[in-house]
Amino acid sequence: MAYQQGLYPLIKKQNLAKNIYDFTLLCPEIAKEALAGQFVHIKADGFLLRRPISICGINRQKGTLRIVFEIRGQGTEQIAGINEGELVDMIAPLGKGFTLLAKDKKAIVVGGGIGVPPMLEVASHYRENAAAIIGFRNAAAVILDKDFEKNWNKVILCTDDGSAGQKGFVTQALKSRLEAENADIIYACGPALMLKSIIDLANEYHIKCEVSLEERMACGVGACLGCACKTVKNGEEFFAHVCKDGPVFESKEVIL
Template identity: 45%
Template sequence: MFCDSYPITAYEDLGAGVYSLRVKAPQITAAAQPGQFVEIGVPGFSLRRPISLCGIDPEKGEIRLVIADRGAGTHTLSTLREGDSIDLLGPLGTGFALPEPGAHVALVGGGIGTPPLLPLAERYRETCNAILGYRGRDQVILDVDFARFCDTVVCTDDGTYGVKGTVSPALEALLQACRIDIVYACGPAPMLRAVRDLCMQYSVRAQLSLEERMACGVGACVGCAVMTEHGGVRRVRRVCKDGPVFEAADIVF
């Protein structure tokens, strides 16, 4: 883990109140794994903002952070531009289990839950299927980025873009059509529950990336918690340290 001030190399407005920052942070980049996150320090705020890694580029020593402007802190961050510096703590947490390239994986992302899945699309490419869900056309982000790497299906609740409906029918069709070794999902809780249920029904391993309000980010304060159950034993685990990625079958919603 590192904590320092790092330069921003690119800012991009993705629309829908979502923006992308690329940050030159070679130490963090070298240690980072898909599914991990950083905590961003925002001047004037007592708590850091946990943001997942949407891109890890070891060659450039850069990470990419995709952030929704949905509060005073993330709004302050939205004013940062190329050349500004940003206070990062990371890489944090336990990321996705990574089977060897060639494994057939499915990504299921909902809204602002899509960014942490992008490094998986880049890793698995031809053996990866992405299913991305959004409320409507105006909320769609990163679909082009995913489509650069892998087969990508976009679903919208209102049918204004891609397939009308939630991600569930598309995931079920995929699970029926081909052998999937593992499903990775990140998004709102109802979507995660649906993914978990479908994967259990089809006996496919699934890992979910959870979101929780957190403070320290390093496992010290146990402010973020998720109840898990494995082999009949219930345990409270730390989202920031033991997660944010957990086996879907273990999570007690």
């Protein structure tokens, strides 16, 4: 699918938690084509390389995209400084998104920390047929829980210290959920260790699973080797581009 590059107005900006920003961008031609799980590549002033951010929400009627990101370094700090009404230099939509099954299938989306935002759009597809298991360090770091509820998703909120929702990791909550109810597909995004445990559970319960990977990126369109990651297909190992072949991969292809 073709991607576009342009300057798009930031029409809404919110601060969701410490160092976490929520941007709504007006970009009708991108919103029309974008899929859950794809990402945008944003130029930060003064930096050569763009910064990849997952698509958190798509509103095709209003022609908007939503992204939610955390300030990690100077690039994201610069992007977080863009104000409502200003223009964002963006290339999108990029990468391969999630496979969506029929809306009446049962899905579980699992997000850890800043891996939660890409789960919102995929969960919205399944509405009450999706359970969203979202995990954070503590209550102050919780984001988007109300947005999943607005989607009619069943929300299972976990925090490491128990200061909001249930105490413990998303993987424990996922195991309990799978014991109680079957699912047709699991989608996940978060730290590598979390993804590894989720893939193990998906294998144990024989459920299709897709994960969104993060890798440092340069071009974002498959033209360099900046984002290579080891994958396996038909028993053979090979290097894939996270930006073009992913960021979403079938869990059986991933080597973590």
